[in-house]
Amino acid sequence: MSALRRIPWPLLVFLAAFAVPALGSRYYTFLANDVVIWALFATSLNLLVGYSGLVSFGHAAYFGIGAYTTGLLMKKLGVSFLLALPAGGLMAALFALVFGFFCVRLTRIYFAMLTLAFAQVVWAICFKWNDVTGGEQGMPEIPYPGFDWLDRVAAVVPFVGGYRTSDYYYFTSLIAVGICLGLIRRIVGSPFGRMLTTIRENAERAEFIGVNVRRYELAAFVLAGAFAGLAGALFGIFNRGVFPDFAYWTKSSEVLIMTLLGGMGTFWGPALGALVLLWLNQQIVTYTEYWPLILGTILVLLLFVFPGGLAGALLAFWERWRGRPERA
Amino acid sequence: MLELRELRKSFDGFLATAGVSLAVAQGSISAIIGPNGAGKTTLFNLITGHLTPDSGRVVFKGRDVTGIAPHDLCRLGMGRSFQRTNIFPRLTVYQNVQAAFLSHRGRGWNLFTPVEELYRAETEALLAAVGLADRAVEVSGFLSHGAQKQLELGIALALEPEILLLDEPTAGMSASETREAIALIARLARERQLTLLFTEHDMEVVFSIAQRITVLHQGRVIAEGAPDDVRRDAEVRRVYLGERH
Numbered sequence: 001m002s003a004l005r006r007i008p009w010p011l012l013v014f015l016a017a018f019a020v021p022a023l024g025s026r027y028y029t030f031l032a033n034d035v036v037i038w039a040l041f042a043t044s045l046n047l048l049v050g051y052s053g054l055v056s057f058g059h060a061a062y063f064g065i066g067a068y069t070t071g072l073l074m075k076k077l078g079v080s081f082l083l084a085l086p087a088g089g090l091m092a093a094l095f096a097l098v099f100g101f102f103c104v105r106l107t108r109i110y111f112a113m114l115t116l117a118f119a120q121v122v123w124a125i126c127f128k129w130n131d132v133t134g135g136e137q138g139m140p141e142i143p144y145p146g147f148d149w150l151d152r153v154a155a156v157v158p159f160v161g162g163y164r165t166s167d168y169y170y171f172t173s174l175i176a177v178g179i180c181l182g183l184i185r186r187i188v189g190s191p192f193g194r195m196l197t198t199i200r201e202n203a204e205r206a207e208f209i210g211v212n213v214r215r216y217e218l219a220a221f222v223l224a225g226a227f228a229g230l231a232g233a234l235f236g237i238f239n240r241g242v243f244p245d246f247a248y249w250t251k252s253s254e255v256l257i258m259t260l261l262g263g264m265g266t267f268w269g270p271a272l273g274a275l276v277l278l279w280l281n282q283q284i285v286t287y288t289e290y291w292p293l294i295l296g297t298i299l300v301l302l303l304f305v306f307p308g309g310l311a312g313a314l315l316a317f318w319e320r321w322r323g324r325p326e327r328a
Numbered sequence: 329m330l331e332l333r334e335l336r337k338s339f340d341g342f343l344a345t346a347g348v349s350l351a352v353a354q355g356s357i358s359a360i361i362g363p364n365g366a367g368k369t370t371l372f373n374l375i376t377g378h379l380t381p382d383s384g385r386v387v388f389k390g391r392d393v394t395g396i397a398p399h400d401l402c403r404l405g406m407g408r409s410f411q412r413t414n415i416f417p418r419l420t421v422y423q424n425v426q427a428a429f430l431s432h433r434g435r436g437w438n439l440f441t442p443v444e445e446l447y448r449a450e451t452e453a454l455l456a457a458v459g460l461a462d463r464a465v466e467v468s469g470f471l472s473h474g475a476q477k478q479l480e481l482g483i484a485l486a487l488e489p490e491i492l493l494l495d496e497p498t499a500g501m502s503a504s505e506t507r508e509a510i511a512l513i514a515r516l517a518r519e520r521q522l523t524l525l526f527t528e529h530d531m532e533v534v535f536s537i538a539q540r541i542t543v544l545h546q547g548r549v550i551a552e553g554a555p556d557d558v559r560r561d562a563e564v565r566r567v568y569l570g571e572r573h
Contacts, residue, residue, distance in 0.1 A: 187439050194443045195436040198427045201416035208376070209428040209487060210402040211436060 010185075010268065014178050021167040031282060033170040035275050037235045040177045042258040042270035043184055044227035049256070050264035051188055052220045053200030054104075057112045057252055058119025059228055061099070062092040064126060064247025066229025067236035068133055071142045074237070081145030085176065085233050092229020093222050095122070100221035104214045107203075119252055126244040138243030142236050144169055173234045180227055185267060187223065196220055257295070261302060263309025272311050329354040329491055329523050335374055335384035344370040346547035347384070352491070352540075357517060357524040359534045362544035363567070368527040369411055371544065372495050376408050377401045389490070402432075407489030411496045411527075413476045415483065417469030421460055424468050424479055426451045428486035451486070457519075458482040459512065474505040478512070485516065492517070494526035498533055506530060510537060535559070 020032045041063055048054040070088035073079040079087070099118040103111055126133045133139060147168045154161025163171075187193055195216055198206040203213050236242040245251065254277075262273020277295075284294050306313035330352040337345040344367045352358050360368050373379040375386055380395040387393070393401060416424050429447040430436055455461050458478045463471065468479055477497065484492055497513060498506040514537050517524045528534045534541060534555070541558045543551040551561040558564055 189442050189444075190440055191430045191435045191438045191443050191446060193439075194423065194427055194430060197419060198416050198431075201418055202414060204378075205410070205414045205416065205483075206431075207398040208402055208408055209483060210399050210431040212397075212399045216436070 010181075014174070017174055018171065021163055021170060026164070026166070029167055029170050031278065033166075033173055033238055035278050036170075036173050036177045037231050037238060038255070038258065038274035038278060039271035040180050040234070041228055041231035041255050042262065042274045043181060043267075044224045044231060045255050045259050046264055046267075046270045047184065047188070047196075047220055047224040047227070049259055050266075050269075051193060051200060052196045052217060053203075054217060054220070055108075055112045055256075056103075056115040056221075056224075057249070057256070058115035058117070059224070059255055060247050060249065060251035061115075061119035061122040062096055062225035062228035063232035063235070063251060063255075064122055064242075064244075065095050066092040066232030067242045067246050068126060068139070068232075069229070070233035071139050071236040071242040072132070074145075075139060075142050081172075081237075085230065088233030089226045089230040092232065093226035096222045096225025096229075097218070100218045100225070104217040104221060116249060116252070119247060119249060123244055123247040123249070126247055133242075133244070136244065138241055140241035142239075142241055144237060145172060169238065173238065176230065176234060180230055181271070184223075184227060188267060192216075192219070257299065261299065261309055263306075263311030263313075265308050266311040266315065269309050269311030273309065276310060329389060330375070330525065331385075331387040332371075332375065333385040333387065335371070335386070336382045337370060337374055337379060338382060344547050345374060345381070348544070348547070348549055350542055350549065350552070352523060352525050354490075354523055355521060356539050357514075357537055358526075358540040358542065359538035360525070360527045360542045360544060361529070361531075361534055362527075364529075365546075366544040367547040368544055369495055370547075372408070372493060372527065376406065376493060402487055405488070405490040406493065407484040407487045407491070408493040409477075409480045409484050409495060409497060411499055413473065413480060415468050415476055415479055417467075419468060420464065421455065421466050421468050421471070421479055422451060422464040425454055425482045425486050428483045432487045454482050454486055457516065458485070473500055474502075474509065477501070477509060481513070481516070485520070489522065491523040491525065494524070496527055496529065498528065498530055506533060513537070 017032065017036070021029045024032075045056065045059045048056050048059070066088035069091040070084045073084040073087055074081065099115070103114045103118070106114055127136055129135065144165050147165055150160060150168060188196075195206070195211055198209065198211060199213055199216060207213055232246060235246070258273035258277050259270040260273070261277055262271065263269030281291060284291055288294070302309065308316070332348055332350040335345050335348045336343070348371060360371065362368055370379065374381050377393070377396055377398040377400070385392055385394050388401070388404060388406060391404070393404065416427065419427070426447055429450055430443070433447070435446065452461065452464065455464055458481050460475065460478055460482065463475065468476065471479065481497075494513070498509050501509060510533050513524070516522070538555060541553065541555055542549055543558060543561075543564050545567045550567065551558050551564045
């Protein structure tokens with residue numbers, strides 16, 4: 001069994017994901033791209049919810065800020081994708097720093113409500129500031145990054161050419177998200193990550209092992225905001241447009257549900273939640289228009305039967321299976 | 329080492345600490361005793377920065393530390409344990425103590441080094457010292473009450489404090505657990521040359537290890553001195569010892 005454990009599963013999944021456009025239809029590539037971006041968004045939220053014990057109801061604000069920043073830079077100023085993407089993350093981080101400064105001064109439900117309040121402010125600005133954000137109409141026609149240089153690469157390297165632009169964009173998101181998830185994984189496994197879990201477990205005690213709780217919480221908030229901003233930036237291009245509802249509270253709740261569904265107690269839980277939720281959504285809407293009803297039922301069942309989410313349930317199952325004495 | 333000057337704190341008009349002055353000498357073992365509601369825990373919280381006094385001063389190592397934040401006090405060399413057991417329940421025993429090392433040695437802002445092996449030797453040595461060497465990988469929330477108290481002591485010691493404040497270190501323990509815990513505390517204090525200040529309700533414990541005893545009653549110091557003097561004090565016998573004997 002330990003051999004199974006030693007296999008770098010995340011890396012394998014990452015590599016396998018590159019095969020989607022070649023093996024599946026255009027529809028599956030679209031779905032996969034959606035999942036990949038939301039996986040980053042949900043994992044960024046888990047830095048707060050799962051690792052620091054901070055429940056944010058307004059995480060979409062940073063998703064939206066990232067999307068608008070990158071969208072504006074690429075569409076109106078013609079900035080290249082390689083600059084516009086990090087700029088989206090950076091802008092989201094800046095806003096997270098300012099909003100977070102106030103949020104971490106409150107705890108529990110008050111913290112959650114303040115994150116929601118700030119997110120609604122962001123949404124209202126996106127909705128009303130017609131000159132910059134396009135207001136209610138949003139900002140359609142965000143250009144794809146240029147992939148012309150790939151033709152020259154394809155002339156030399158095999159298996160690179162011959163994809164649609166949307167496929168290339170899928171690969172781009174996959175690589176960007178892969179790097180971000182790798183970074184987040186590194187961060188939660190660092191001393192900093194351990195300090196965050198001590199705060200989640202017992203903030204009072206954390207103070208008395210010398211942890212400046214507010215400062216750590218703010219750092220987690222900024223990091224989570226930055227990664228949410230990157231997810232939003234990727235999503236705006238994927239979606240071919242940025243709209244105010246990116247920052248609306250329903251987006252915040254969607255990502256929170258993904259995180260809970262997948263399991264906030266594990267690193268890959270939220271990504272799994274994104275996969276399952278988006279896939280289920282696509283499947284179920286072909287049969288019924290009552291998706292929220294189905295979603296609600298799933299959540300209720302999950303919270304009572306598997307409070308650790310899907311990943312928690314899988315892990316428990318795995319432990320039981322592994323723990324069973326092997327028979328000849 | 330530690331000096332309290334006329335500390336005062338009231339909650340909604342209730343005077344929990346009514347002008348307490350106290351001096352703790354370096355290397356000494358001192359106890360604060362008093363009946364329930366005498367203000368022992370409030371006094372502790374005033375010292376460790378969890379509460380800010382209405383008036384009065386806390387002087388630690390010659391420096392006025394009144395009202396500064398717990399995490400800063402902790403850096404100055406003050407460690408404490410809590411009356412209600414206070415650990416990180418979903419982390420392992422090892423991770424609990426390691427976290428204290430990481431924080432104390434200023435490694436908390438490192439975002440990229442894998443955490444698991446950092447300070448392993450120090451952590452394991454300390455776990456052995458508090459008698460938890462063979463329980464390192466257990467989830468701390470599942471330990472027995474006595475073992476959690478040992479762990480708490482381990483967390484506090486990882487901060488290499490010069491003074492250690494223990495709030496009812498034997499609360500909720502059986503008689504035999506209490507004896508073991510006290511023997512452990514006394515040994516660690518001696519080995520590490522700690523200054524110890526603790527609150528306690530168990531008289532046997534107090535008179536067995538404390539060199540100085542301060543008796544609190546209704547937020548006031550009513551007696552202070554060596555154990556034998558305190559035991560003979562008429563006022564103390566009336567308000568406190570008298571209740572039991």
